Amino acid sequence: MSKMHFLTDGLVKNNPTFVLVLGMCPTLATTTSAMNGLEMGLATMFVLILSNMVISLISPIVPDKVHIPVYIVVIATFVTLLELLMKAYVPDIYATLGLFIPLIVVNCIVLGRAEAFANKNGVGASALDGIGVGLGFTVSLTVIGLVRELLGSGSAFGFKLLPGDGILAFVLAPGAFIVIGYLMVLFNKYLKK
Amino acid sequence: MAAQSNLRNMLLCLTGVCLVCASLLAAVNAVTKDIIAETAHKNLVASIAAVLPEGGELSESQATDAAGIGEYYVLSSDGAPVAYAVKSTTNGFGGALTLMVGVLPDGTVYNTSVLEHSETPGLGAKCTEEESHFRTQFKGFRGALKVTKDGGAIDAITASTITSRAFTLAVKQAVDMVNTLNGGQNNE
Numbered sequence: 001m002s003k004m005h006f007l008t009d010g011l012v013k014n015n016p017t018f019v020l021v022l023g024m025c026p027t028l029a030t031t032t033s034a035m036n037g038l039e040m041g042l043a044t045m046f047v048l049i050l051s052n053m054v055i056s057l058i059s060p061i062v063p064d065k066v067h068i069p070v071y072i073v074v075i076a077t078f079v080t081l082l083e084l085l086m087k088a089y090v091p092d093i094y095a096t097l098g099l100f101i102p103l104i105v106v107n108c109i110v111l112g113r114a115e116a117f118a119n120k121n122g123v124g125a126s127a128l129d130g131i132g133v134g135l136g137f138t139v140s141l142t143v144i145g146l147v148r149e150l151l152g153s154g155s156a157f158g159f160k161l162l163p164g165d166g167i168l169a170f171v172l173a174p175g176a177f178i179v180i181g182y183l184m185v186l187f188n189k190y191l192k193k
Numbered sequence: 194m195a196a197q198s199n200l201r202n203m204l205l206c207l208t209g210v211c212l213v214c215a216s217l218l219a220a221v222n223a224v225t226k227d228i229i230a231e232t233a234h235k236n237l238v239a240s241i242a243a244v245l246p247e248g249g250e251l252s253e254s255q256a257t258d259a260a261g262i263g264e265y266y267v268l269s270s271d272g273a274p275v276a277y278a279v280k281s282t283t284n285g286f287g288g289a290l291t292l293m294v295g296v297l298p299d300g301t302v303y304n305t306s307v308l309e310h311s312e313t314p315g316l317g318a319k320c321t322e323e324e325s326h327f328r329t330q331f332k333g334f335r336g337a338l339k340v341t342k343d344g345g346a347i348d349a350i351t352a353s354t355i356t357s358r359a360f361t362l363a364v365k366q367a368v369d370m371v372n373t374l375n376g377g378q379n380n381e
Binding site: 032058060061062063064065066069070073074076077080081084085087088089091152153165168171172 | 221232236
């Protein structure tokens with residue numbers, strides 16, 4: 001049996017945003033533009049792949065009663081690593097995402113995949129699952145960001161496409177809820193079979 | 194199959210994992226520490242340079258206990274102060290609003306720059322647009338630092354009075370500090 005379905009499951013069947021509805025806090029807060037959504041998605045994917053791989057490797061030697069603290073330590077380590085690296089090498093991106101990078105530690109997607117997948121599967125499958133779910137999260141965040149940016153400021157990835165100022169509400173919090181709601185409807189009607 | 198959950202295993206596992214993670218982070222921190230400090234310093238120097246006239250010698254950071262003032266820097270030429278760069282913080286609409294304000298010794302505002310803010314995008318966040326009327330009116334300003342609604346001479350950003358007030362207050366704090374520093378001789 002091909003392992004590729006681990007990769008594609010995360011994109012559609014187990015899409016973290018539109019199907020599992022996990023990690024809503026960064027989804028609502030960072031998708032003010034397509035670029036922000038993309039960067040947040042990639043940052044989460046980095047943590048997800050590495051933590052999935054390490055957890056699938058160490059889970060046989062972790063006693064059951066302490067598995068949650070151990071997983072959290074592993075996840076927190078990768079998040080801190082990412083934070084330090086971003087601060088050092090891409091300070092501009094860090095300035096935009098700021099607070100939401102440390103918050104990846106408590107993103108339910110990461111611990112969720114560790115619990116539901118990585119501790120039962122091999123390191124290869126766990127890496128593919130991390131890539132798949134990470135991509136699903138990245139694509140969802142980018143699409144939400146793109147819609148909000150287009151409606152809210154008339155541009156896409158920072159390029160001005162439509163004249164005028166756009167509808168301000170879509171850049172603010174209410175717009176996030178409205179856009180996610182409608183995208184969820186469309187996603188479940190046309191993609192999820 | 195997971196290892197047995199007895200005290201010995203749990204202690205060994207948690208200690209081991211924490212040790213490995215801590216060493217890894219210590220190593221990465223050692224590599225990135227200097228780069229991060231250098232970037233922060235470069236940003237600070239750039240923000241100071243942006244609000245001061247060119248030339249002269251910049252002092253080290255100076256401490257003060259004036260309200261809302263973090264630190265300030267003195268630009269001097271031939272021993273006499275030419276201008277001050279003052280880091281000033283107030284409460285904006287969405288959280289702390291921190292500015293770097295360039296002030297001349299006579300209390301005139303030279304220029305302003307936003308260091309940190311959490312104002313509403315599209316409304317209060319317009320205070321970061323350096324070419325806007327709101328920002329340019331501070332350049333060379335000397336007088337009542339209050340928005341027109343409060344009887345001052347500063348035009349507020351439309352629909353963002355709270356942000357405008359906070360911004361104006363931050364500039365005023367900086368000017369007041371420089372005036373106090375010079376013995377209050379500039380008071381009008």
